[in-house]
Amino acid sequence: MSLKRRIEYPPRLAAGLLVACACAWLAPALANAGNPGFEFAVLSHSFQAGPDDGPLKKAIAGASAFNASFVVATGIKATSEACSDKLYGQRKDLFESSTSPLIVSLSASDWAGCRNSRGRGNAIERLNRLRDVYFGDNQSLGQRKLNLSRLSSTAKFRSYAENSHWEVGGVLFATVNLPANNNHYLPEAGRNSEFEDRLVANRAWLQRLFAIAQGKKLDGLVLFSDGDVGVLDEEESSLLPSFNSKQDGFASPRKQIGLLAKKFGGKVLLVDTQKERDSKGKRTRQGDTPAIHWKDNVGHVSVDSDWVAIAVRTGKTPLFEVRERATRPALPRR
Template sequence: MFTVNLRFGRFLRSTVIGALLALPVLAPAETWRVALIGDTPYSAFERAELPKMLEAIADSGSELMIHVGDIKHGKDRCDDTLFADRRALFDASRIPFVFVPGDNEWSDCERLSNGGYAPLERLGALRRLFWAQPESLGRQRLPLQRQSAAYPEHARFRVGPVLFATLNIPGGNNNWGLLETPSREFSERNPQVLAWVRATFQVARQEKLAGVAFAMQANPGFKHFAQGFPHSGYRELLELLRMETQNFSGQVLVIHGDTHQSRVDHPLRDAAGKPLANFTRIETHGYPFMGWTQLLIRLDGPSLFHSEAHPWPPRERP
C-alpha cells in the first residue's frame, strides 16, 4: 500500500488498476479531513496568496486537497506558460493535490481574450500535463484510478468509508454549445461521465461503503432541475444522480464551484419535489472571495459529511 504520510497511509485506501483495497478497520469516532478549493487563482493577488493558503491547509491537518477547477480568470489567456505555472504551484502542495478541470482552462479558451485556442487542443494539453500519471499532484502523491487513457481527468480514490470520483463537467452548460442539438464533444464525453458515475455507485454498493462523493466544476442548476426546467447539458447527470441517490443506502456528496458562492445545502429533490435527505452539495469559495472549505468525514453521528468554511486571508479574531 502506497503511503503518503503516517496518518494518511493508515486511513486512506485508493483504487488501483481496477480493484479497491479492503476497507480498513475504523475507530467509531475517527475523522478524515479533505480540503476543498476552486475558482482560484483569478488575480495577481490570489496567485500571490494561494501558496500561503496551501501551506495553511497542510498545517490544518487536512490529508488531501481537491481543486474543482477554473485555475484562472475567464478573461485570461490559456497559454502553456500559465498551465505550467499552475502545475508547479499545485505540485508544491505538501499534501496530495487532486485537480478537476474547469471551463476557464479549456471549453472557454476559444475566446479571443483567451488566445483563440481550440478547446479540445487545450484539454489535450491539460491531460498531458496534469493527468498523465495514475497519481495525484503534490509533494506527496496519492494513487488514483483513471477511467481510461482517453478520459484521464476522471479519477477515483477512497478516503476511509467514502469513495471519491472526479468528473469533467465544465460550467457554461457542460460545453453543450449554442444550438438545440449538443456539440460533438459533449456527445462523446457525457456518456463517459455518466458511465463513471454509475460505476462509482456500483463499487460503493459492492464494498458497502458509507458514502460517495463527486468533485466537478459546474453548478448543474439544481434549482432549475427541481422546477422542471433543467439545463440541457446537465439534465442527464442530475436525473442519474437522483436515481442513484434514491437507491443508495449511504450518503452522497457533490462538490463543485462555478457560481462562486460558498455554501452547503441539500438541493437535489425527488420527482415529487421533496429534498433527498442523503444528498449534500458543497460549493467552494470563488473569486473575489478567496478561501477554502474543510470537509470532515465522520462515522459517529447522523451525518457522514460535515464542513467548515475558512475565508482567506484569515479574519483576525477580536
C-alpha cells in the same frame, strides 16, 4: 545453509519492549477513539487574473498546514488568464508544493472558453493539453502522493484521464468533468461532438462510481465538479426521461445522479464551485462559510472562493460537515 542467530533479552528488558510495542500500536487507536474520521480540503478559484499567484499560494499553504488527508483544487486558471502551456505548467508547480496529496478537478475557465491566436475556439485542443500536463499518470500531485483510478484505464474512454476516483475511510471520492458553462453545450447546427462524447463517458463513469460504492457498501460518495448539476432542485417527475431539455447541458447527469442516489444506501455529497445561495436564493457574501444543503441522502455544497475543509465523521450524523477554519480542531490524517 546459514544459521539464524537467536537473540535473548533479560526478562525485565523483554517485558519493557513488549509494553513499548503495545503502547506504540495502541496510541493511534486511542487517539482516534474519541474523534473518528478525517478531513479533506477544497480549493476554489483562489487565483487572480495577472501574475499574482499570492492568493492561490496562501490557500495551498493553509490547506496543507491543516493536515488534510487530501486537497482537491477546483480549477487551474481564471477565465481572463491565458490558456497557455506556460501558465498550465506554472500552476502545476504550485500544486506540487502542497504537502498533502492534491487532485485537480477541471473547471470551464481552464479550457472551455479558450481561443487560439486567430480568435477561434480551441477548447478541445486545450483540454487534451491539460490531460497531458496534469493527468499523465495514476497519482495525485503534491509532495505526498495518492494513488488514483482513472476513467482512461478503460480502452473505450482512454482520453478522459481527468475523471479519477480514490477511496479514504469508507468513502469514495471522484472528479467529474462537468464545466459550469452549461456543461459546454454549444447550441450550434450539427453534432456537438465534444459535449456528446463526454456525456457518454461521464454516464459510464457515474455508473461505475455508484456500482463501486454500492458493491463495497461504502458510507458515502463525494463528487467534485465545476458546474452545479442541480440535483437538489430537481422535481420528482423530472427524474423520468424527458425530450424537452436539449438546451440544458446538465439534464442527463442530473437525472442519472438523482436516480442512482435513490438506490444507494449511503450519502452522496456534490461539491462544485458555483456561488453559494442563502435560504432566500440570494448569493452569500464572498468569504462566508458555505453550508451543505440536503435532500434525502443527497447533499450539495458550493465553494466560492479561498478554501474550506470538510470533515468526514465516520459512524456519525451528519457524515459530512463543513468546518470553520478559524476554530475547528484538526482531525487525524488518514
